[in-house]
Amino acid sequence: MTKTADKKVRRLKAKTPGKSNILLTVILILGCITVLFPLYMAIIIALKSPSEMTNDIAGALSLPSSFSLDNFAEAMRVTDFWHSLANSLIITGVTIVLSLVIHSMAGYAIGKCMMRHKGFKLVYFYIVSGMFVPFAILMMPLVKETAIMGIDNMFGVIILYVVFYMPMNVMLYTGYLKNIPLAIEEAAEVDGSSTWRTYWTIIFPMMKPMHATVAVLTALGTWNDVMTPLVIMSGSETTTLPLAQLNFQTQFGTNYNLAFASYILALIPILIFYIICQKKIIGGIANGAVKG
Amino acid sequence: MKKNKRLSKKTRTYILMALPALVLFAVFNTVPLITGFVYSFTNSRGYGSFDFVGFRNFIDLFQDSRVGNSYLFTFKYAIVGTILVNVISLLLAVGLNSKIKFKNTLRGIYFIPNILGGLIVGYIFSFIFTYIIPTLGTTLHIGFLENSILASESAAWIGVLIVGVWQAVAMNTIIYISGLQAIPADVYEASAIDGAGKWYTFRKITLPLLVPFITINFILSTKNMLMVFDQIMSLTKGGPAQSTESISYLIYRNGMDGGQFGFQCANAVMFFIVIVVISVVQMKITSKKEEQL
Numbered sequence: 001m002t003k004t005a006d007k008k009v010r011r012l013k014a015k016t017p018g019k020s021n022i023l024l025t026v027i028l029i030l031g032c033i034t035v036l037f038p039l040y041m042a043i044i045i046a047l048k049s050p051s052e053m054t055n056d057i058a059g060a061l062s063l064p065s066s067f068s069l070d071n072f073a074e075a076m077r078v079t080d081f082w083h084s085l086a087n088s089l090i091i092t093g094v095t096i097v098l099s100l101v102i103h104s105m106a107g108y109a110i111g112k113c114m115m116r117h118k119g120f121k122l123v124y125f126y127i128v129s130g131m132f133v134p135f136a137i138l139m140m141p142l143v144k145e146t147a148i149m150g151i152d153n154m155f156g157v158i159i160l161y162v163v164f165y166m167p168m169n170v171m172l173y174t175g176y177l178k179n180i181p182l183a184i185e186e187a188a189e190v191d192g193s194s195t196w197r198t199y200w201t202i203i204f205p206m207m208k209p210m211h212a213t214v215a216v217l218t219a220l221g222t223w224n225d226v227m228t229p230l231v232i233m234s235g236s237e238t239t240t241l242p243l244a245q246l247n248f249q250t251q252f253g254t255n256y257n258l259a260f261a262s263y264i265l266a267l268i269p270i271l272i273f274y275i276i277c278q279k280k281i282i283g284g285i286a287n288g289a290v291k292g
Numbered sequence: 293m294k295k296n297k298r299l300s301k302k303t304r305t306y307i308l309m310a311l312p313a314l315v316l317f318a319v320f321n322t323v324p325l326i327t328g329f330v331y332s333f334t335n336s337r338g339y340g341s342f343d344f345v346g347f348r349n350f351i352d353l354f355q356d357s358r359v360g361n362s363y364l365f366t367f368k369y370a371i372v373g374t375i376l377v378n379v380i381s382l383l384l385a386v387g388l389n390s391k392i393k394f395k396n397t398l399r400g401i402y403f404i405p406n407i408l409g410g411l412i413v414g415y416i417f418s419f420i421f422t423y424i425i426p427t428l429g430t431t432l433h434i435g436f437l438e439n440s441i442l443a444s445e446s447a448a449w450i451g452v453l454i455v456g457v458w459q460a461v462a463m464n465t466i467i468y469i470s471g472l473q474a475i476p477a478d479v480y481e482a483s484a485i486d487g488a489g490k491w492y493t494f495r496k497i498t499l500p501l502l503v504p505f506i507t508i509n510f511i512l513s514t515k516n517m518l519m520v521f522d523q524i525m526s527l528t529k530g531g532p533a534q535s536t537e538s539i540s541y542l543i544y545r546n547g548m549d550g551g552q553f554g555f556q557c558a559n560a561v562m563f564f565i566v567i568v569v570i571s572v573v574q575m576k577i578t579s580k581k582e583e584q585l
Contacts, residue, residue: 039416143548166313
């Protein structure tokens with residue numbers, strides 16, 4: 001039966017043999033309705049045609065009478081789906097790569113020198129204190145600043161994300177250094193490796209668990225963010241996936257079927273990502289919170 | 293002598309490694325922060341010429357009823373929301389951490405709201421509040437459900453709150469679960485041997501050991517809830533009659549398009565100070581209560 005598998009999962013916790021709590025399982029399964037119902041509604045509305053939208057509750061909750069993907073095709077056309085998807089992928093991807101490189105490097109240097117040099121300690125607190133700065137206060141000056149610098153575009157948004165996630169990520173990386181034994185670096189140094197080389201060939205690969213956490217936290221934040229691209233790229237034609245939903249609100253009008261098809265399309269990429277790396281994502285977030 | 297030189301070369305490398313982050317942070321965090329402070333003392337409309345007006349904006353902030361209402365709404369939302377989120381997610385975490393079937397699947401499902409964007413979630417709930425629930429209310433003849441909650445000036449904030457809590461619970465649950473897993477099993481065994489009941493064990497052992505996680509969760513959710521923006525944008529746009537206008541939304545709306553650039557910069561400075569004070573107070577209070585094993 002499943003008992004052996006169950007036992008394996010929580011061999012650390014359950015010392016006393018016992019049965020699963022069936023009542024609790026049922027309650028928790030019923031509770032899932034609160035999570036899944038809104039998604040169910042979104043999917044069935046996206047699959048229906050406007051004429052199927054009825055005013056009685058049974059009709060509103062029922063599955064569509066025929067299965068058609070017309071709404072999705074139309075929504076893709078209206079919102080220029082592939083372009084927004086590409087933009088979102090580029091922004092999130094480049095932000096992650098830059099964050100891993102810039103933040104880990106800074107976190108490492110700061111963590112190494114914090115104890116010996118006051119300057120590095122100061123830099124640490126300077127950057128980490130950025131966590132308390134709400135976007136609202138930076139928003140308006142940043143709009144002007146990026147416009148003056150000519151980066152009121154995707155590049156500017158990426159740079160801003162690298163800055164916004166810096167306090168958290170630097171803190172995570174600095175904290176993670178405790179897990180890397182000093183002896184390893186010393187050994188590399190004795191072999192004649194420079195600090196720079198030691199970092200990229202030995203330390204950087206060793207920080208892999210923290211890279212995963214940082215990547216997940218940064219990815220979720222940037223992928224779903226509306227506010228930054230909204231205010232920074234307002235002058236240009238480029239949109240991200242969430243921004244496209246906002247911009248095309250007027251075009252959807254009262255055609256909820258089309259709008260919901262578009263929402264579902266915007267949710268699919270992150271859901272796929274979640275289904276593939278669910279363990280990594282949940283583990284990464286728990287890891288980040290505990291270390292932070 | 294030689295060693296000294298080598299050390300300094302090493303330090304130089306470290307400085308070079310920290311430099312890109314430091315420069316980016318200074319240019320895109322500190323510079324706009326200072327600019328914001330400077331603008332908060334001007335009557336700038338966001339374009340054209342402007343004058344310095346001293347503390348006028350800050351004095352006006354306290355007399356502006358729209359600003360006052362946005363603070364009232366944001367705080368009401370953040371306080372009720374933080375409490376609800378933490379109570380629900382702690383219960384959920386205890387449930388998901390006990391002996392149940394389908395544990396991993398259930399955890400996976402409960403975490404979904406966290407990965408979805410606030411804007412789209414808001415749009416989906418907006419439809420449910422505007423069409424599905426009133427239809428249900430009409431069918432079952434439940435009076436207060438017959439009209440959309442988002443159209444009611446007194447109740448619209450509850451609609452925003454439901455969506456905010458729905459999304460925030462997921463993240464806090466994960467943090468509480470990792471907190472529960474960090475409590476060693478022998479602590480529970482010891483209390484079981486002493487004959488302690490379940491509720492007593494939870495109150496006297498689980499809760500005190502969870503304090504660091506409760507701290508993280510309270511600070512995280514207070515901060516996120518105070519900065520509510522996406523849900524407002526997609527659910528109410530601050531309405532009806534500005535009853536759900538959050539501070540962030542007001543700064544965005546009037547600062548970007550409303551010609552109140554300087555004034556809203558002052559508002560943002562106020563907001564920044566408020567957030568720092570709240571975070572510091574929260575950390576002070578909770579750091580006294582931490583228990584060590």
